[in-house]
Amino acid sequence: MRTEGLLTGRRRSGRKGRGARATWLGLLGVAGFAVGAAGSGPPTGPGAGEKTVSTPYVVLVANDLGMHCMQQDFSEFLILPPFNTVHAQVIDRSGEHPHIVTSGVTVDFAIPGNTTATDKTNWWTYDQALLGVDFAPDVGLTGNGLAGVLSPTGRKDYSITGVPLTPIDDNGLENPYPLATVTVTRNGAEVARTQAVVPVSWEVNCSLCHNAPGISPGTDILRAHDRMHGTELEANQPVFCAGCHADPALGAPGDPDLPTFSAAMHGAHADRMDQVELENDCYACHPGLRTQCQRDVHYANGIFCTDCHGGMEAVGDPSRTPWADQPRCDDCHSRPGFEFEQPGTLYRDSKGHSGVFCYACHGSPHAITPTVTEQDNLQAINLQGHAGVIDQCIVCHSQDEGDPFFHRVDDD
Ligand code: HEC
Ligand code: HEC
Ligand code: HEC
Ligand code: HEC
Ligand code: HEC
């Protein structure tokens, strides 16, 4: 199955940057959510007339990555398999003070309208050849399906890992921002519910350059690798790239004498990017021009990939540990009285405000709210009446604490 022509009505866009941004904002009617919408002074209690949560519990959900990139076709090689990981923090707001819940509730997850995967990608045909495991239909690498129950993580939240989601819904339409419904029940009764984006794309455009006539992009890639490095990949398909090039995302140690997968890809392609004219080179592969992975408050402020990550050479620097050495909010942000990530900890794993995860108030990386996509703003709008950071105390506190808001990290 091919994805061309299966767009969901989102705008196909060939040009990026400021012009495209203006059009996106206008198109989605969210211009008013640009930075500052969350208020520039220190946050306060709920504004008059603000819609607020009224359930005894609140659940705040985010995908661990702002965009999970995968392939649709695994017959030639594996870069990244279907694998979405979703986190949820549950807060009991019924008492005098809010209380982070770690037991005694059931946290259910489902993606209405995207309930199968085996019919949408050939992953389950090649899993055995690539990884030596034959997964049951619609079951992902960690044994989870497309719906299920989140487990306590032992770090004050719940998660479901390795959800084998694809960007094709049950009607065959492409949607890289499917909305999951997460419900919390206690003693059989629903106590909280939310909707959050579980982003996934397989647009990855190797074919922008690997487009030799008469052969597939994959064959072109494997042939180039064999010619340049004396390997025999074309004769040994499907190829597991991380079998030789270490990839922390897959827990693959690779061959220690070879560059990591990230260093190999970014390093080798750094001086090839002028083969195609793109305003943002990263969109050649991440995941593509159509599905822009970055859609956050920074995008709306003209801050793009290289402002935070540096360019191809910086990402391909062999002294980096891929997936672990990442930009930090406090590379750029400083504000009196505010602390950002926990020391030595990624944004996605950091907690502030007495154990509340950053993601609970700010969203996924690359989808830091307010976003230019409607779907990513829904959770905040449903909880507090407006998009952007969760800045209404009443979302979690049922009464005024009397003390001011604090934005400090935890010690643990
Ligand atoms: C901007 C253009 C461009 C894009 C996009 C691109 N490549 Fe390449 N790639 C090249 C060029 C040019 C070569 C050199 C080919 C040659 O000399 O025959 C190359 C070579 C390679 C090689 C051979 C090994 C080596 O030393 O580089 C591999 C493997 C490869 N590309 C993988 C990929 C994959 C996987 C993707 C998509 C995720 C991709 N490329 C996207 C331009 C590109
Ligand atoms: C059998 C082991 C093996 C497999 C599997 C393998 N590679 Fe390589 N790769 C190598 C070797 C060896 C080199 C040369 C490394 C060097 O010269 O330091 C290399 C080099 C590269 C380079 C160029 C790195 C650079 O710094 O110039 C890229 C890009 C690359 N591989 C991508 C891939 C991709 C994409 C796949 C999966 C389609 C893949 N490799 C699978 C062994 C492998
Ligand atoms: C030619 C294709 C290609 C281009 C262009 C590209 N990437 Fe990547 N990138 C990849 C692939 C493939 C992976 C997956 C590597 C893995 O699984 O470890 C990746 C992974 C990453 C990662 C996660 C791993 C790590 O090193 O931390 C970051 C960050 C990243 N890319 C940033 C960028 C940025 C920023 C740009 C633009 C300057 C860019 N990439 C351009 C192919 C590309
Ligand atoms: C405002 C800064 C910022 C911008 C802009 C940005 N990133 Fe990131 N990126 C980060 C941070 C921070 C992380 C680490 C996230 C974490 O801690 O969980 C990250 C992580 C990543 C990763 C690793 C996987 C993940 O999602 O954690 C990839 C791949 C990546 N970025 C690619 C890109 C690409 C491609 C762009 C542009 C389309 C981009 N980034 C724009 C800050 C940024
Ligand atoms: C490359 C520098 C850079 C990095 C890294 C960065 N930001 Fe920003 N961020 C900015 C800039 C510039 C703005 C625009 C508004 C401004 O000037 O404060 C902004 C705006 C924001 C806003 C809008 C509210 C405000 O103060 O105006 C939030 C929220 C935010 N960033 C959160 C984050 C988070 C969370 C991270 C880490 C995951 C992060 N930023 C990483 C530069 C950065």
Ligand code: HEC
């Ligand atoms: C309880 C909700 C909450 C949590 C948890 C939270 N934040 Fe915030 N954050 C806020 C609010 C509210 C603001 C202020 C927004 C404003 O002034 O418009 C803010 C502002 C920020 C800013 C922008 C600061 C500036 O003005 O330059 C960054 C960056 C940021 N937070 C990062 C983080 C990180 C990293 C974590 C996790 C360690 C985190 N936040 C946890 C609510 C939260």
Ligand code: HEC
């Ligand atoms: C996303 C949920 C969330 C939001 C939003 C939130 N808080 Fe909290 N807050 C908590 C949790 C959880 C605790 C920890 C309570 C505990 O220690 O058991 C806490 C603790 C506090 C405390 C320490 C006193 C206590 O009860 O332990 C103060 C003061 C506080 N918050 C003020 C605020 C203010 C003011 C706002 C609005 C600007 C706010 N909080 C927004 C979740 C939240």
